[in-house]
Amino acid sequence: MRLVLAIILCKLARAGLRIIGRGGTALPGTLALKVCPDIVSRLSRNIRTVMVTGTNGKTTTCRMIEKMLTDAKIDCMANRSGSNLERGIAADLCANARITGRPRKRTAVIECDEAAFKRVCGEINPAVVVVTNVFRDQLDRYGEVTHTLESIRIGLERAQRAVVCLNADDSLVASLAPDAPDRVRFYGIDAPLGQGSEISDAPRCIVCGAEYEYDFHTYAHLGGFKCPKCGYSRTEPEVAIAGVDSLSTDGSVVEMRVDGEFYTAAVSLPAAYNLYNAAAATAAATSLGVSAEGAVKSLAYIESGFGRMERFELGHARVTMVLVKNPAGCDRAIDYFATMPEDADVVFCLNDGTADGTDVSWIWDAGFERLFESGQRKGRVIVSGTRAEDMRLRLKYAGADEDSVEIIRDVKQLTDAIAGCTGEVCVMPTYTAMLPLRAELAARVGKGEFWK
Ligand SMILES: [Zn+2]
Incomplete structure (x- = not known):
């Protein structure tokens, strides 16, 4: 009963x-x-x-x-x-x-x-x-x-x-x-x-x-x-x-x-x-x-699961979104990004919500250095999320020229920035950063298969 x-x-x-x-x-x-x-x-x-x-x-x-x-x-x-x-x-x-x-x-x-x-x-x-x-x-x-x-x-x-x-x-x-x-x-x-x-x-x-x-x-x-x-x-x-x-x-x-x-x-x-x-x-x-x-x-x-790895087009940008949540997973995303052309753009969205893990110090264990091994990147480097500054600091220590790292906090503006890119763009958000970005992108891309 x-x-x-x-x-x-x-x-x-x-x-x-x-x-x-x-x-x-x-x-x-x-x-x-x-x-x-x-x-x-x-x-x-x-x-x-x-x-x-x-x-x-x-x-x-x-x-x-x-x-x-x-x-x-x-x-x-x-x-x-x-x-x-x-x-x-x-x-x-x-x-x-x-x-x-x-x-x-x-x-x-x-x-x-x-x-x-x-x-x-x-x-x-x-x-x-x-x-x-x-x-x-x-x-x-x-x-x-x-x-x-x-x-x-x-x-x-x-x-x-x-x-x-x-x-x-x-x-x-x-x-x-x-x-x-x-x-x-x-x-x-x-x-x-x-x-x-x-x-x-x-x-x-x-x-x-x-x-x-x-x-x-x-x-x-x-x-x-x-x-x-x-x-x-x-x-x-x-x-x-x-x-x-x-x-x-x-x-x-x-x-x-x-x-x-x-x-x-x-x-x-x-x-x-x-x-x-x-x-x-x-x-x-x-x-x-x-x-x-x-x-x-x-x-x-196989179609990719919710947010783990999704590819879609927005304007002239070919966007890949990879959910990151820990150093090893983030390293895989960086490896993947390394297979893209050298002028590819990259976006990191770091939040510290409960579902992300409130301790963001894990970013110091991921190998962002590999992004800057051969000097400054030709593509844009954008950081976003509630802990965007921490992310920028991490990239600075990884070898990025601090002034070339853009901070875009607003989700709408971030979506605009992604839409303004040409060629490959890799977006790496943590879980709660992904949700609003995904919603905004879905509205913009406007295709059902995006959100399976
Ligand atoms: Zn042994």
Whole structure:
């Protein structure tokens, strides 16, 4: 009875919010959990679930898995509405449920926040878990990387039947393998990506503390690690990007190895880090019975998720918007920007809202220096957001001529400035900076597909 009441309340709250022009799942989900605290466990009981967690790449990996399943005619639900905490997951499970609690769709792809994972994983009892990577994220929220790792480890202990897809190249993530004996499926990238990075969140062996040696680096602390002292090292992955044929701002063509067979894959998303997401998604989908050939084919038709990486045109500007939220993710965006022509313009929007992490000191850990390695930029450099001055100061220390960095605070003026650019423009906002900018750009660009 409590279950039925919770489902009805949740559906009503969602409908009500929609009527007054607001979306969101936090309130409906909180209501549902209050009435029926074990609602997540009860509604997911008859659903085959893939859970995706980790610091970066969760949303894109989920979209890829969803696409692979749908293309294989497996009807699935996903928590696309944005909240990956327990209340958001509860609200989306309610939306998938009939009043009686029976699920409409019997397969689910669930993105789950790393901190919420330990709890939600035990309730859902997933069929497949994907761990993307562990990087230092907003410190004020999660603490150190080992804390994040521990949360994931506890979650895995509660997922006793799951196939666990782990990033073989991430020494932190790979160390979770003993927690799921005989159920691990490794994925990774077999070759260097040629995008060196200064950041390492894990320079020292998680087992014994000695410094790692690397056969190759892909980015940050990811790559072919091995510990010279205790022998902890990268495991050869079952699903791998075996070689990269081409990499551009529109996507890449790669050679993929899945369980010993080779396939050529076109990945429709730009940037090297999406190759990790592609390998992770392929490992997950093939664990659910999708053919490797089918999974790989789907990679050519992935649309970018909400704000993570979007491309659109505005006037003569070809704009790419990349959400940034932590040093490693920001480094990926900088790597991506580096593939653009040297006169490309760049916009940084730094806010310090709760959803951004109120401590903006993380910008000092991202490698903005690489933007100015070969002198001043030919394109415009614009900073915006509530912490625009901090961003300008950071760029000054990275090598920018302070006077050439423009501060544009007003969102309308910023949109005007972007519209006035010619050629490639890369916009890197934090979460709450992205929302108003996105709304303004949407009004200007005026095309529906922008906001999928
Ligand atoms: Zn060691």
